[in-house]
Amino acid sequence: xxxxxxxxxxxxxxxxxxxxxxxxxxxxxxxxxxxxxxxxxxxxxxxxxxxxxxxxxxxxxxxxxxxxxxxxxxxxxxxxxxxxxxxxxxxxxxxxxxxxxxxxxxxxxxxxxxxxxxxxxxxxxxxxxxxxxxxxxxxxxxxxxxxxxxxxxxxxxxxxxxxxxxxxxxxxxxxxxxxxxxxxxxxxxxxxxxxxxxxxxxxxxxxxxxxxxxxxx
Numbered sequence: 086x087x088x089x090x091x092x093x094x095x096x097x098x099x100x101x102x103x104x105x106x107x108x109x110x111x112x113x114x115x116x117x118x119x120x121x122x123x124x125x126x127x128x129x130x131x132x133x134x135x136x137x138x139x140x141x142x143x144x145x146x147x148x149x150x151x152x153x154x155x156x157x158x159x160x161x162x163x164x165x166x167x168x169x170x171x172x173x174x175x176x177x178x179x180x181x182x183x184x185x186x187x188x189x190x191x192x193x194x195x196x197x198x199x200x201x202x203x204x205x206x207x208x209x210x211x212x213x214x215x216x217x218x219x220x221x222x223x224x225x226x227x228x229x230x231x232x233x234x235x236x237x238x239x240x241x242x243x244x245x246x247x248x249x250x251x252x253x254x255x256x257x258x259x260x261x262x263x264x265x266x267x268x269x270x271x272x273x274x275x276x277x278x279x280x281x282x283x284x285x286x287x288x289x290x291x292x293x294x295x296x297x298x299x300x301x302x
Contacts, residue, residue, distance in 0.1 A: 091267035099266070103255075103273055109276070110251035113244060114237045119234060121180035129188025130222070136212045172241075172249040179240050180233040187229025188265035191222030220293075227289030231282050238278045242270075252277075271294055287302055 096103060116178050132138035157175040195218045203217045242253035255270035262270075 088264050089268060091265035092272060095262070095265045095269040096273070099262075101267075103252075103270070106250070106252045106254055106270070107273065107277070108207040109249075110238070110241055110253075110274075113169075113172065113249060114176070114234070114241050114252055115151070116177040117237055117241075118182055118230075118234055120173070121184055121237075122230070123178060124177075125181045125184035126188050126226070129185045130192050130214065130219065130226075133192025133222070134210070134218060138189065139193070142186045142189040146182040169247075169249060171247045172244040175239050175243070176240060179236040183229045183236065185229075187232070189225050191225035191229075192218045194225070195221050223293045224289065227285060227292075231285045231289075234281050234285060235278045238281060239244040239274060242274055 129142065131164070132142060157178055192214070200213055200218055203213045208216065241249075241251055242256045244251050245253035245257050252274050253272045254265050256274065257267075259267050
């Protein structure tokens with residue numbers, strides 16, 4: 086109990102250090118999530134629109150969950166080297182699968198009667214995707230993004246193994262910061278994940294069409 090209480094003392098005494106490491110952590114996570122969104126969202130939405138690629142998206146999702154980030158970083162040390170690219174690859178393996186699979190399912194599960202009606206009104210395939218399927222897919226799409234963000238924020242603590250910095254420097258640095266520092270940084274990471282998840286939940290609620298929100302409520 087004294088150690089746990091001492092972690093809050095560490096937060097107070099080492100606030101500048103925690104803020105600096107938090108900035109590194111968020112920059113790293115933000116970059117990885119940004120790349121994941123650019124890669125996975127368009128691919129998932131288009132495959133879902135075509136109703137093709139279920140085996141591919143499911144396989145990628147399963148592999149992404151099965152591969153431990155630390156193992157990917159360790160393998161990357163021999164292939165890529167001790168640099169940020171190694172860390173980015175490991176975190177992308179965490180982030181892309183849930184976004185890709187949820188984006189695919191979000192569009193694939195849209196009521197086909199609505200799609201047929203839109204096509205009957207003369208809408209092109211692109212218009213159907215962006216004006217009918219995408220708005221209806223937003224709730225499930227955001228759930229995939231939220232899962233990915235939590236995965237990345239928590240897994241990014243391992244970046245320190247490859248010299249990536251961030252809060253992992255403290256979480257895995259008991260020799261330098263003591264057990265109180267380890268617990269303090271771990272609590273900090275958990276708080277970041279919860280805050281990010283809450284903000285994305287709020288953003289998703291604001292972006293989801295009002296009629297759909299009412300239907301879901």
